[in-house]
Amino acid sequence: MQLQPLKVLIADDEPPARRRLRDLLADAETVCPNRVVGEAATGVEVLAQAAEHRPDVVLLDIQMPGLSGVETARHLAGLAHPPAVIFTTAHDQYAIQAFELRAVDYLLKPVRLARLTDALGRVRPLGAEDGAVLSPRRHLLSSERGRVWLVPVTDVLYLRAELKYVVARTREREHLLNESLVHLEQEFPEDFVRIHRRCLVARRHLVGFQRVGEGEEAHWVAVLEDWPERLPVSRRQHQVIRAFRA
Secondary structure: OOOOOEEEEEEOOOHHHHHHHHHHHHHOOOOOOEEEEEEEOOHHHHHHHHHHHOOOEEEEEOOOOOOOHHHHHHHHHOOOOOOEEEEEEOOOOOHHHHHHOOOOEEEEOOOOHHHHHHHHOOOOOOOHHHOOOOOOOOEEEEEEOOEEEEEEHHHOOEEEEEOOEEEEEOOOOEEEEOOOHHHHHHHOOOOEEEEEOOEEEEHHHEEEEEEEOOHHHOEEEEEEOOOOOEEEOOHHHHHHHHHHHO
16 A cells, blocks of 8 residues: 655755755655655644645744744644654754654754664654643634734743634734643643633732722632732632732
8 A cells, every 4th residue: 555645844944954855855755755745944844734735744943033943843732633753953952852852753953864764764743642741831822814913932921722712912012823721731730820710810910909899799800910900819729829928
């Protein structure tokens, strides 16, 4: 039975490097059938094309402008259909991070045909059953109206669940995330604290809690630095107030 060719996405900010990888993939075709489904010069382009083309493997440069290859790999691992990742780089100091991310291989430039063929032969899409423990991301990914936004985690004031999405509120605007509040709470325990079943607030922007109202209407709200909005704290989360005072 003939194998289906691997769908490959090439990611490198240098056009000559992308051309070399495309040529090597053509040379590897007889040993490892493959088909290039796209090329990308930035991490944002990688994520957009990965969502569109669902490649089996991404040949991913580590040092790219904006979103690094390592952080791009973290986002790829969170996709519904995560591709395998083969890192390509001119430097060897990122090898430990690469294998922590369950990369298939780590190829030093200039990439050799034998090493590339060997790596492609071991490709298996990364699934949830792999149980990789990833370091927290530095950015959250928001895709709206065909545009991809990278939202720095440090800019987020709070995360609020809204129907199928999570709203990440920064001082400038709201961003829609296609993620669950529970997953974000588990990934960023040092950055966010739950104050309500539908809301996490950023610890770095939280300055305290205030009791508002009187009698039966009295309740607690979270106060964020230089931010007028007050966020209600549910009774179930009152331990957060006690911990903050301690």
